Amino acid sequence: MKDFKFYAPTEVVFGEKSEEQVAALVKRYGGTKVLVHFGGQSAVRSGLLDKICGLLREGGVESVSLGGVVPNPRLSKVQEGIDLCRRERVDFILAIGGGSVIDSSKAIAYGVPYEGNVWDFYLGKAQAETCLPVASVLTIPAAGSEMSEASVITNEDGMVKLGYSNNISRPKFAIMNPRRTFTLPPYQTAAGVTDIMMHTMERYFNPDCDMTLTDEIAETLMRTVKECVFAVLKNPEDYRNRAQIMWAGSLAHNDITGDRTNGDWATHQIEHELSGLFDVTHGAGLAAIWPSWARYVMGENVSRFVRFAVNVMGVPNDFTDPEGTALKGIEAMERFYHAIGMPINIHELIGREVTDEEIKEMTRKCSRDYTITQGKFKVLKPEDIEAIYRMAR
Amino acid sequence: MKDFKFYAPTEVVFGEKSEEQVAALVKRYGGTKVLVHFGGQSAVRSGLLDKICGLLREGGVESVSLGGVVPNPRLSKVQEGIDLCRRERVDFILAIGGGSVIDSSKAIAYGVPYEGNVWDFYLGKAQAETCLPVASVLTIPAAGSEMSEASVITNEDGMVKLGYSNNISRPKFAIMNPRRTFTLPPYQTAAGVTDIMMHTMERYFNPDCDMTLTDEIAETLMRTVKECVFAVLKNPEDYRNRAQIMWAGSLAHNDITGDRTNGDWATHQIEHELSGLFDVTHGAGLAAIWPSWARYVMGENVSRFVRFAVNVMGVPNDFTDPEGTALKGIEAMERFYHAIGMPINIHELIGREVTDEEIKEMTRKCSRDYTITQGKFKVLKPEDIEAIYRMAR
Numbered sequence: 001m002k003d004f005k006f007y008a009p010t011e012v013v014f015g016e017k018s019e020e021q022v023a024a025l026v027k028r029y030g031g032t033k034v035l036v037h038f039g040g041q042s043a044v045r046s047g048l049l050d051k052i053c054g055l056l057r058e059g060g061v062e063s064v065s066l067g068g069v070v071p072n073p074r075l076s077k078v079q080e081g082i083d084l085c086r087r088e089r090v091d092f093i094l095a096i097g098g099g100s101v102i103d104s105s106k107a108i109a110y111g112v113p114y115e116g117n118v119w120d121f122y123l124g125k126a127q128a129e130t131c132l133p134v135a136s137v138l139t140i141p142a143a144g145s146e147m148s149e150a151s152v153i154t155n156e157d158g159m160v161k162l163g164y165s166n167n168i169s170r171p172k173f174a175i176m177n178p179r180r181t182f183t184l185p186p187y188q189t190a191a192g193v194t195d196i197m198m199h200t201m202e203r204y205f206n207p208d209c210d211m212t213l214t215d216e217i218a219e220t221l222m223r224t225v226k227e228c229v230f231a232v233l234k235n236p237e238d239y240r241n242r243a244q245i246m247w248a249g250s251l252a253h254n255d256i257t258g259d260r261t262n263g264d265w266a267t268h269q270i271e272h273e274l275s276g277l278f279d280v281t282h283g284a285g286l287a288a289i290w291p292s293w294a295r296y297v298m299g300e301n302v303s304r305f306v307r308f309a310v311n312v313m314g315v316p317n318d319f320t321d322p323e324g325t326a327l328k329g330i331e332a333m334e335r336f337y338h339a340i341g342m343p344i345n346i347h348e349l350i351g352r353e354v355t356d357e358e359i360k361e362m363t364r365k366c367s368r369d370y371t372i373t374q375g376k377f378k379v380l381k382p383e384d385i386e387a388i389y390r391m392a393r
Numbered sequence: 394m395k396d397f398k399f400y401a402p403t404e405v406v407f408g409e410k411s412e413e414q415v416a417a418l419v420k421r422y423g424g425t426k427v428l429v430h431f432g433g434q435s436a437v438r439s440g441l442l443d444k445i446c447g448l449l450r451e452g453g454v455e456s457v458s459l460g461g462v463v464p465n466p467r468l469s470k471v472q473e474g475i476d477l478c479r480r481e482r483v484d485f486i487l488a489i490g491g492g493s494v495i496d497s498s499k500a501i502a503y504g505v506p507y508e509g510n511v512w513d514f515y516l517g518k519a520q521a522e523t524c525l526p527v528a529s530v531l532t533i534p535a536a537g538s539e540m541s542e543a544s545v546i547t548n549e550d551g552m553v554k555l556g557y558s559n560n561i562s563r564p565k566f567a568i569m570n571p572r573r574t575f576t577l578p579p580y581q582t583a584a585g586v587t588d589i590m591m592h593t594m595e596r597y598f599n600p601d602c603d604m605t606l607t608d609e610i611a612e613t614l615m616r617t618v619k620e621c622v623f624a625v626l627k628n629p630e631d632y633r634n635r636a637q638i639m640w641a642g643s644l645a646h647n648d649i650t651g652d653r654t655n656g657d658w659a660t661h662q663i664e665h666e667l668s669g670l671f672d673v674t675h676g677a678g679l680a681a682i683w684p685s686w687a688r689y690v691m692g693e694n695v696s697r698f699v700r701f702a703v704n705v706m707g708v709p710n711d712f713t714d715p716e717g718t719a720l721k722g723i724e725a726m727e728r729f730y731h732a733i734g735m736p737i738n739i740h741e742l743i744g745r746e747v748t749d750e751e752i753k754e755m756t757r758k759c760s761r762d763y764t765i766t767q768g769k770f771k772v773l774k775p776e777d778i779e780a781i782y783r784m785a786r
Contacts, residue, residue: 216613219613
């Protein structure tokens with residue numbers, strides 16, 4: 001059995017009254033001057049931004065705010081945040097939003113005390129030894145960044161999308177009020193659920209598959225959100241099911257469903273080039289890739305795909321035909337993606353045929369100029385990555 | 394839906410090579426002079442104590458050691474630890490053992506910087522504002538103290554057993570090597586599994602029952618350890634199943650299966666008087682009480698007991714007879730307790746009839762001289778507590 005680590009220090013305050021505690025939480029973790037970091041206008045329109053800044057002020061905590069973070073967040077915006085934090089002597093970063101804002105906040109947190117270019121960390125040229133404390137008021141359940149050590153940033157110079165993971169950036173606290181997710185549009189809700197499930201699937205399809213308890217927690221989580229999403233698509237103000245999706249989003253990526261470092265992550269890496277090149281929603285990109293990845297790698301461990309089909313997708317087990325059962329699980333996932341409005345191939349994702357040149361470019365980037373492999377369930381060489389893009393076209 | 398908090402900052406290092414990291418971990422959390430705290434001779438005989446002290450020395454960390462912690466750990470031993478830590482200027486406490494040693498270590502950690510009597514905290518007369526950092530090398534999976542904020546101590550003056558919970562004492566790290574549990578005798582193994590399941594059952598039988606995801610994680614955990622225990626009773630050196638029990642022990646009490654503060658905890662409170670009075674193993678005491686508690690409170694929410702019967706105990710659901718199905722779940726749990734060598738009533742636990750006087754004394758202590766109630770699933774007045782002791786006799 002593989003050794004593992006579990007480290008999820010983020011203090012979660014979950015529920016309708018959770019926001020009231022923001023000033024006390026910032027102070028508990030040493031913040032005196034806060035960058036309130038957010039994305040588009042929804043945080044403004046909903047009044048959340050004003051509410052949080054007001055609560056901080058009442059609690060005696062100074063703040064400056066910076067908006068404009070976009071999905072697939074950009075390095076230039078990170079640099080703007082770093083400059084602002086240095087100028088304003090910010091000592092705490094509070095993200096209001098989802099994965100893009102929290103990932104950007106982590107990048108800013110690494111960058112403020114670092115003398116070099118923050119992109120060094122994402123390129124693997126340097127390891128961050130210190131960073132500002134980060135926390136979030138979560139409004140989009142999807143990326144799981146609110147409890148994770150991961151951050152993914154896109155460098156506009158070449159549209160290169162890279163991730164950097166470091167335990168020092170695990171957020172200090174996460175305020176989660178399910179009510180704040182009521183206004184999330186259906187497409188974002190569905191893409192979020194796809195991302196949540198995929199964070200657990202990346203861990204579930206690992207080369208060892210030896211921890212029953214962890215596997216069953218993973219299966220439970222996937223089954224639960226798969227049901228909850230239909231309830232919230234039907235009634236966006238279904239508090240209980242919004243809450244379950246929100247909490248599942250954190251658990252899916254805080255390592256309770258498996259140590260990240262033992263997981264596969266090929267689907268994520270292959271998708272990163274899609275959202276890097278076409279600026280699509282990450283969750284939708286994952287849905288477009290996964291079925292092809294699954295068919296391509298299934299032969300490595302058919303019984304694992306049978307287990308997934310039966311325990312997660314509810315496919316009856318045909319004991320005489322494991323491959324058939326496994327394939328039915330993948331087909332059931334495709335039907336699920338369609339039922340929630342997600343694509344199952346690149347054509348459906350971007351609305352046109354992807355070109356050979358684009359496939360070549362994504363393969364080149366995903367294998368860092370043909371020098372690296374992806375995945376662990378099956379180790380994917382550059383030609384495998386290209387084959388999966390072609391299957392998914 | 395109830396608001397909740399989740400805070401599990403303990404860094405878990407799990408696996409066969411985990412012990413090697415002890416000195417680095419102590420230093421990461423600021424320890425320079427460590428109290429190595431342990432129980433009986435097994436830590437000495439197995440060589441674990443020497444190994445840990447050697448690794449600390451090699452890593453440049455000073456240590457003093459103190460053994461002799463007993464099950465249902467005593468306040469006098471805690472006081473001895475406090476005195477030793479002050480004398481030796483200890484700044485970090487490392488427990489080697491299970492719940493008794495870790496609980497004692499937390500008590501010492503509270504006591505060292507406190508001017509008053511550490512028992513004040515357990516009596517609810519004071520709140521600890523600071524404590525020394527605590528961590529553990531776990532050898533007995535049961536109490537879950539390695540990730541929890543709880544500590545239970547017995548004051549020999551009147552054999553009063555009281556718990557105190559405070560987030561500041563959550564251990565900094567937990568080293569878990571399943572191999573260290575191979576020598577755990579069958580009775581301790583079974584009592585440990587009973588305790589693990591009960592930490593989750595106390596959360597599962599709550600008055601709200603509104604979080605599917607959390608409920609299903611709880612059910613998964615209970616089903617898993619229920620199977621694993623038979624494997625390790627048959628083959629004590631079954632690494633994979635020992636590992637699952639060990640990890641389940643932490644998850645059962647780190648709030649992933651439900652916020653502690655929303656749970657019931659009556660069975661624990663009723664049991665504390667049993668182990669306080671008769672010095673029995675806590676897990677065995679829980680098994681002796683739970684079936685009677687369950688029958689007594691079942692009417693509060695029969696559907697919850699039906700769900701438990703079906704999803705945890707594998708009882709077929711008789712949809713025409715919910716009470717019958719619920720009762721079959723309790724009976725199945727009694728058969729499970731017997732199958733692993735646990736008692737299902739007080740007579741089996743202490744080997745003789747409990748007297749009326751003893752029942753009166755336990756009721757009096759459990760209701761703090763008839764002034765308080767226990768439980769939330771059903772609020773138990775002193776007469777209810779007495780009735781449960783009588784049912785369980």
